[in-house]
Amino acid sequence: MLGPGGTIENLTRLTGGANMESWSFDRSDCGYVLRRSPSGALMAGRGYGHDVEAALIRLARAHGVRAPEVVGELVAADRLGSGYLMRRVEGTADPRAIVADPPPVLLDDFAWELARIHAIPLAEVPKGVPASDAGAMVEALATRFESYGGDRPVMALALRWLRDHLPGPAGPVLLHGDFRVGNLLVDASGLAAVLDWELAHIGDRHQDLAFGCINSWRFGQIGRPAFGVGQLQDLFAAYQRESGVAVDPARFRFWLVYSTLWWGLCCLEMADIWRSGRDRSLERVVIGRRASETEIDLLMILEEDAPEAERRPIALPSSAPARRQGEPSRAQLLEALGAWIERDVKPRLSGRDRFQANVALNALGMLQREQGLAADRELSDDILTGRATLTTPGLLARLKRDTLTKLEADQPKYSALAKARQLWS
Known part of the structure; x- marks a missing residue:
């Protein structure tokens, strides 16, 4: 894509991007970002390929949109999969x-x-x-x-x-x-x-x-x-x-x-x-x-959209962890494992490996806090068919309590959790 000559330097995989990979590098005093698919299977469900995506970016840039400059597209001979190359724009996406x-x-x-x-x-x-x-x-x-x-x-x-x-x-x-x-x-x-x-x-x-x-x-x-x-x-x-x-x-x-x-x-x-x-x-x-x-x-x-009577305050579920004496509980073992990663493993890592360590800590925290809230197919069907609505006595309060309990385990730092506790209590 860039022609012969020049050495690729500072090759770094950028964090984020659950579906695509992005790689930043320098060559001949210019910065580039390669956007590529890590597997053909992930491209199979998309509405269009990287060729159309690259054409869209070029079109947007031509109409004054602040879009990156696409300088080339991957071909089979590159043996890098599907993707395209852009000139790097300086700034932060964090x-x-x-x-x-x-x-x-x-x-x-x-x-x-x-x-x-x-x-x-x-x-x-x-x-x-x-x-x-x-x-x-x-x-x-x-x-x-x-x-x-x-x-x-x-x-x-x-x-x-x-x-x-x-x-x-x-x-x-x-x-x-x-x-x-x-x-x-x-x-x-x-x-x-x-x-x-x-x-x-x-x-x-x-x-x-x-x-x-x-x-x-x-x-x-x-x-x-x-x-x-x-x-x-x-x-x-x-x-x-x-x-x-x-x-x-x-x-x-x-x-x-x-x-x-x-x-x-x-x-x-x-x-x-x-x-x-x-x-x-x-x-x-x-x-x-x-x-x-x-x-x-x-x-x-x-x-x-619920009636005022259904929007009354609810009794909030407790977020306090259960105490246990004797042998360590599942939650305590998970807590110990997370503390080891935080204390002994993560400080030795950098870049994407450090990011993945934080993901692992997040997963361990979910398991530690989880209280086993069951899914409810029957209630879901009642709501979809209209047999249960926001006018149904007690439905909104039940949904609030169940959702708070689940979110306490999954993402206790999520901004809406504190807001909802304030509004609904």
Whole structure:
């Protein structure tokens, strides 16, 4: 791709990226990033290949979007799989660093960038980029939900709500599809580059606006509902100023619920991929336990539709660990193993190995805290069929207690947990 001559230096695998690999390196005083698929099996379920993805990035850049410059694509002779090469843009994609101290103009940059992407003429979009329909997308989620057991009542509640609140047709535009902190490169002056175009499609612009605003993508900044860096009214005003199109709050809420549920099902899919043997990485199976994050987020959105009588305070489940004397318990053995990794193993590691050690510690913590909350297929079916709704006495309180218990084990530091305990007690 780069031609003969020159030595590759500083080759480093970048952290993150559950589906694709990204490698940074220097050659002849220039920086590059190679984005590639680690296996053909992971590419099989995608809507289009890396050739279309690279063409999309080139198109976006040609229309003024801050997208990286694609300089070449992998071919069979490279023997590196499927992928493409970009010039490296300097900045950080570390989401927690970005939301901790966002540049003052960052939210305006996001609005400007989305407006520019949505203005790209559809006639120029590469063939193979799919068009979406809200109803078909919801039913696709329902199919996935069933394939993963169909036994999570909060997800069933969200599916039922989405079916009951389908928006009418919208003027279609090109969507990035994964526009969120973590896929956006930021420097001291603001947004530097829009990365990760693998989910681009044609659809309702409100989906792009809402996707990056789900709480999982705010990285602890629950008080900043716009991408974790600002307020929704400021995002809506900036987008209208840049695009000339007013944001419809009802459409935004629909896509916020949709995107939250979509990510929850993606978490379950990660576990399914691990079980199938397609990818046995530790990171992938641990992500599977993040589904409980999305359930508490969904309840906090959807409870607005419940009768006031059902929104009364609940008795919160205890998060105190059980005490045990005599032989060490399962939780105590796991605690000891985690302490050994933290104290003796992790300090010797660096880069991705250190990241994986943190993933292992997270997994051990989940097992240590887990209280064995059972899934409930019967209740999920009742909700999907409408036999149980938010008007059913006691249902909302039960869902809140169960979701809190699960999240206490899976992600006790998740921002919505403390917020929900405050609101629901």
